Amino acid sequence: MDLKGARTGHGSVGLESDDLLRMYRCMLLARKVDERSWILNRQGKAAFVISCQGQEAAQVGTAYNLRPGHDYVYPYYRDSGITLLLGQTARGQFLSLLGKKEDPNSAGRQMPGHYSSRELNIVTASAPVGVQYPQATGSALAFKMRGEDGVVLACGGEASTSGGDCHEAMNFAGIHDLPVVFLIENNAYAISVPEKMQVAGSIYKRAEGYGFPGVEVDGNDVLAVYEAARDAFERARRGEGPTLIEARTYRMTAHSSDDDDRRYREREEIEGWRQKDPIIRFEKYLEEAGLLDDESKEEIAASIKDEVDEASEYAEQAPYADPEEAVERVYAEG
Amino acid sequence: MDLKGARTGHGSVGLESDDLLRMYRCMLLARKVDERSWILNRQGKAAFVISCQGQEAAQVGTAYNLRPGHDYVYPYYRDSGITLLLGQTARGQFLSLLGKKEDPNSAGRQMPGHYSSRELNIVTASAPVGVQYPQATGSALAFKMRGEDGVVLACGGEASTSGGDCHEAMNFAGIHDLPVVFLIENNAYAISVPEKMQVAGSIYKRAEGYGFPGVEVDGNDVLAVYEAARDAFERARRGEGPTLIEARTYRMTAHSSDDDDRRYREREEIEGWRQKDPIIRFEKYLEEAGLLDDESKEEIAASIKDEVDEASEYAEQAPYADPEEAVERVYAEG
Amino acid sequence: MTTKNLLQAIGEGLAEEMRSDETVMVLGEDVGRAGGVFRVTQGLMDEFGPFRVMDTPLAESLIAGAAIGLSVNGMRPVAEIQFADFIPPAFDQIVNEAARFHYRSNGAWSCPMTIRVPYGAVPGGALYHSQSVEAWFCNTPGLKVVAPTFPADAKGMIKSAIRDPNPVLFLEHKRTYRLIKEDVPEEDYSVPLGKARVHRGGTDLTVVSYGLMLHTALEVARKISNEYDIEVEVVEPRTLYPLDKETILDSVKKTGKLLVISEANLTGSFSGEIAAIVAREAFEWLDGPVMRLGAPDVPAAAFAKPMLDFFVPSAEKIEAAMLELARY
């Protein structure tokens, strides 16, 4: 079947073996944090889970081009692969999952997956789909006005292109050649709605209508994504303007822990995509390249397991914010 | 210079001489109603004028493909060429201009240019730019669901493509192959904002991204517009879906009587476009085709002048709605 | 007659209207194959097909705008906005467009359409799956805003909404979807829009409430009747806009006291309008200040349960307010 490794060679895209192992570890960490989250959900400890599973390559491949705390990032709710790579921690993810006071994103105010970090320039995300795109263009414009080389990454699912905000942002980015990269993680569904009921024509082709490049990439091939994103970020840093990347991938879980996807998709389809699991594919590539063997694989897995164990236990023990905290920090002072 | 006639021959597009003269008369009527409106404005009688001048060919060429009272039309505020062709009258335009009770669009409630006719299936228009597009797709969907052959025309200026509604509508129309034609009358300005600050890339090229045809047409060439629109409507009636037509034209007046365009564009530019006046061009074509001579031209001009005189006088004499009418018909009954 | 919860009652009302009028249709995100994220439209696509039960793209302005276009071309669309929190992109199409077609065309056009809007705080819903959005819409002449709370009312009112020639916003409190069951008639019936309902007679004070808060208020009213012999008259507007002020005023003129309870953050909520009407038109009858209870003025309910519980007015707070006013 489709269980092939990455097609792009890492040498050709300028990545060292250290880079590859960092990427691999981050993808696996994101996956394992997510798997544990579902367990906590089934145990009745986590009210709500929304997953990155299947999209780790698209996320890590892209984010590996970012300079944390320098570039601006507007992630969407599945992008834990991105935020972990930038510097958020497994502990932070579980604190957020459980809505604890130390949740780095919102101190328990927002649902899990609504990332935020002032230090990492991860701009506070919300639930309304698509709102991040105009905001991202504004941040990009600020960089451009100040003559800085910062770039902005804005991410969303394929359905986030259906709303007006996405279009308004792409048009504006095109007019001013703004340093922004739009990453569309096309995972074939918006909750139950399949792509063909969501997207007329093709997402990446729309970029041409705005006068900038749009590229389609195998979103399960982390090196292919890395390469496409690298070109896009370089272009942006050179002042040449935006790029739209459509990473074709698949949502391997239900939409969220509130969803039952048996209502609207076949098990076979999911099985088919399991064969293309981006983590397995990358493992295969690394093995073939002689960068990973059974031993090192197990070592990484074990260290991740420890990290996940420690993190989820910490989060379970951590306290909630006081109820009265609900009325604090409505307005900024000063 | 550019004072050439229509490039498309009328024979090749299947129009008879009667058709051409009807089109010509309608274009000229629209122009003359507009010119008179500015006079009424300068006389302090009309509070507000918004013009079709320069866009008559785009409007009449397109609308000539409609079946009044059968197809649905969502015009925008400059489309008096369309509404006159469909069956609105000069008298109606002036009644609306002066906000009189007999104003067929709104009985004096709305600004001039906000067309409406239940009989002609001209759906009540408003000022917020772009809202008509999603509405038009809904009306097209109704036709499709009932298996009827009705089509929907939705019009706007180039800036009406910048808002999200236009995109959401095109995407939806593309998904369901809806029988709708989007006519973008690109007149180079949105009030003061020139096209290059408004539109990234190109409008007509965006259609491809939605999987349906987009065509660019010389909007000052009524026969070329007619032909493009005929193809689009036929396509829609065959159930093959939407078309986007971008008619390139020019706004020959200030944005409205409230605008002073000397703030933002050169007189030379306007002069250049006067040389491409769609009415003069069509006249030239008709003369060359032997369908118009000085005598018939004068006859038409005289009959239009009479019509405009009568209509504006009637409207001036006509009463306002009673002030208390302002509180009627807020909700529909029954 | 069988007992049904709110969710089932609305679904049944929809299905019946679709059966009896083939112009009635449903559109929204996930309303088709999945039957809606709350399962209100479950089974409809199987019965009526993928056009009359249409999954739309994720585009709320399109949903409302297309509903307008459908409604003026012979259809009676029922649009679903998946969560009230996501209605803002449709705001323009609703308040500037649908609500004004009739007025601006001097009566030539109108938009017979319904927009279903699940609202209100639920555990885990957090800032963007919790809001009470009624204040955004209750300053819009031409629009009707209804918010039934009980299943039988809701079934009758969804029918009225669909049959109404005007755009109707149909608010459904998510936390009440499965909260109670009651007898819901099988036969065709409708409950008129624009009429409030008095749930419980009383002489000591009038409470006006709707949604989850109404259930809590009724509970507390029973409790303080038992414990303190204080009789609270509980009025449910059912339609918020235009408001049936007569029923409210009649009640206050009898009890002399008014407490309005809603889940919205208080300042600028629709409770203010109800209070203002009473302070003006029943002033002479008032024996105490016009009181309101609502959520604190923060963006919305938080994710963490303790903060959520602090946000939503509790039975304790409601009891305290009722007692304070009754004893005033």
Next chain:
Amino acid sequence: MTTKNLLQAIGEGLAEEMRSDETVMVLGEDVGRAGGVFRVTQGLMDEFGPFRVMDTPLAESLIAGAAIGLSVNGMRPVAEIQFADFIPPAFDQIVNEAARFHYRSNGAWSCPMTIRVPYGAVPGGALYHSQSVEAWFCNTPGLKVVAPTFPADAKGMIKSAIRDPNPVLFLEHKRTYRLIKEDVPEEDYSVPLGKARVHRGGTDLTVVSYGLMLHTALEVARKISNEYDIEVEVVEPRTLYPLDKETILDSVKKTGKLLVISEANLTGSFSGEIAAIVAREAFEWLDGPVMRLGAPDVPAAAFAKPMLDFFVPSAEKIEAAMLELARY
């Protein structure tokens, strides 16, 4: 010190802030070359160039959204929405986004941005160039809504708005742009947000108003002082949300009577909130019903002059309401 009208005062405030802080910038439709459809931003593009004074595409959600993104990346944007009537497409970005950045990130992020919004009925403006939109926004914690009426206040408040770390909606009544001139200081000064202003002491009744209605109310107050010896205390909130309720309550506790006047269609308008606060917190001091005067409940002002004049509360109606309440 020179005399300036409202429009000039705001323009001057903008220019001064742009001179003293290079992160301050202006964006919107026609704000650049054309200097704004009302000429508020005239001359700014020449002085500050096409980036700090940027003509945007016709896309209000983009305007508000881009302002958010600028504000979190070091800038202090002042966005202009050409007419209040066209703010609905930006509703989501304003109420769901800008207003919540601070709260939802537990204080990590905030949006120091200002949105200027010309509002109110003008002759010939009709349904879509006339609306009073304040009610849409005064239920949104995290957002500030200000509506100064007098030039000196406006200049001082646009400066405060720009310097404020929160999103501020800055409402400007179009019909007051050139209505009066007054002395406006040249030196740097600011007028704080959140503080009401008492324009005129009085003992017989309190009037709360803003925008064009405030001017009319002040005129009528002078008139009935002369003609009937009735002394009206006139309070201008200046900031609507969060509201300076103390100043209003203090006044009502003195006069015992309240009349709120705004140009918005009455039901569901922000006047209801003011009335409700007073009916609750100054109940014991009230000597008459809490009254409100507004436009009738119709979509907005009509184009034809007679209907427009019928829509906007007139001096006669205001005088009648004041006299009715004073004599109550």
